[in-house]
Amino acid sequence: KQEVTQIPAALSVPEGENLVLNCSFTDSAIYNLQWFRQDPGKGLTSLLLIQSSQREQTSGRLNASLDKSSGRSTLYIAASQPGDSATYLCAVRRRSSNTGKLIFGQGTTLQVKP
Amino acid sequence: DTEVTQTPKHLVMGMTNKKSLKCEQHMGHRAMYWYKQKAKKPPELMFVYSYEKLSINESVPSRFSPECPNSSLLNLHLHALQPEDSALYLCASWDSMYNSPLHFGNGTRLTVT
Numbered sequence: 001k002q003e004v005t006q007i008p009a010a011l012s013v014p015e016g017e018n019l020v021l022n023c024s025f026t027d028s029a030i031y032n033l034q035w036f037r038q039d040p041g042k043g044l045t046s047l048l049l050i051q052s053s054q055r056e057q058t059s060g061r062l063n064a065s066l067d068k069s070s071g072r073s074t075l076y077i078a079a080s081q082p083g084d085s086a087t088y089l090c091a092v093r094r095r096s097s098n099t100g101k102l103i104f105g106q107g108t109t110l111q112v113k114p
Numbered sequence: 115d116t117e118v119t120q121t122p123k124h125l126v127m128g129m130t131n132k133k134s135l136k137c138e139q140h141m142g143h144r145a146m147y148w149y150k151q152k153a154k155k156p157p158e159l160m161f162v163y164s165y166e167k168l169s170i171n172e173s174v175p176s177r178f179s180p181e182c183p184n185s186s187l188l189n190l191h192l193h194a195l196q197p198e199d200s201a202l203y204l205c206a207s208w209d210s211m212y213n214s215p216l217h218f219g220n221g222t223r224l225t226v227t
Binding site: 034 | 118120145147154155156157159162164202204206208210214215216217218219220221223
């Protein structure tokens with residue numbers, strides 16, 4: 001059974017700091033891993049998707065890495081801003097799934113203080 | 115701007131009411147999903163429609179009834195709900211290409227009184 005864990009559950013940093021969010025999964029048989037952002041009471045916004053054959057993906061100040069063999073992914077946020085405050089969720093799509101079903105972690109709630 | 119549109123944004127209903135949640139996408143995606151999300155928890159999958167046919171029902175109580183009238187629309191019919199069903203209901207769509215992302219709507223905040 002695939003389990004996805006995110007550490008830490010919450011994080012508070014001063015503006016401008018670089019930070020890393022962690023995601024681990026128990027079964028390496030995945031198609032891809034997706035990072036989402038969720039603002040309070042809103043839907044999920046897809047940030048980055050890393051295919052199982054890739055090591056990293058970048059979008060602006062965001063960089064996501066994937067080490068499939070060790071079951072880990074990190075989301076690096078450079079020069080954090082108050083607008084980055086949100087909950088960040090990672091999710092994996094298993095190779096055994098042909099329906100696109102995602103297995104989510106519990107999320108990391110980030111607060112960036114001005 | 116989200117490409118998956120959900121209506122209404124907020125809904126308050128009594129336990130004897132019947133209501134429906136609606137979801138629409140015009141990206142040509144052939145898979146559509148309903149998720150339920152409680153506060154401070156990740157989304158939980160409820161239903162998956164693939165090519166307008168129900169492919170997954172995650173043992174959801176029958177008071178929730180999904181419907182996919184066509185490839186762009188997904189409804190969730192609600193009847194005789196309980197207060198514990200209060201949650202954010204999220205719709206998502208996928209183009210069925212394995213390495214493409216799921217797209218979520220902004221959700222409907224449901225309160226059952």
